[in-house]
Amino acid sequence: MTNKIAIAKQVTIRKAEIKDAERITHLCKQLEYSVTQLQIEQCLTKIKNDDSKISKSAR
Secondary structure, eight states: OOOOOOOOOOOOEEEOOGGGHHHHHHHHHHTTOOOOHHHHHHHHHHHHTOTTOOOEEEO
8 A cells, every 4th residue: 555645835936036046057967967157147147138038946
């Protein structure tokens, strides 16, 4: 017999900001993407300046 436990946790989704670059960089490295914090900051700045793109980060 297998016991299953449901855990409910509320997650808030918001737009990623420059201040999130360090955490995003860490996540990318965990996923084996080779990026620097500067590259993430540049990418977020580019996305921020382009209204056709949406970037979000779970908090």
